Amino acid sequence: MKKKIIILILVVFVSGVSYAYYLFNKKHVSVSEVKPAFTMDAHLLVSEYDSNEKTANSKYLGKVIEVQGVVAEKMKDQKGNYNVTLQGPDISGIGCEFEPAAQNYVMQIKEGQKVTIKGVCTGVLMDVVMVDCCIIPESEKSNN
Secondary structure: OHHHHHHHHHHHHHHHHHHHHHHHHOOOOOHHHOOOOEEEEHHHHHHHHHHOHHHHHHHHOOOEEEEEEEEEEEEEOOOOOEEEEEEOOOOOEEEEEEOHHHHHHHHOOOOOOEEEEEEEEEEEOOOEEEEEEEEOOHHHOOOO
């Protein structure tokens, strides 16, 4: 009986380690290669979160979204990466954290410029937050 329990524990342990190894080495898929679930104006996304966060989370959380908006602020984080905040209807907006491959494009953005950004929505803190973002050039915008 003890032998069976030890074998079972060993199998579970090896399975867990194998799965962790797989996840650690899994290739990251760039958001630029993914078709967005939603395409919208930044004001609309922020308004939906302001009116009902729970409903907006059920609709957008974890999904790739393409938003058009005006850059309210561009800043560097502690790691030296640029992040952008898009203007919302009031004082809130959309905070966009960019994937490393997009940093060269983000450096060229100016405050007040209209841009299209695609990223994964992770909910709202003070602003709606999007991660793994990339800049969408005019020629590649979705026609949804």
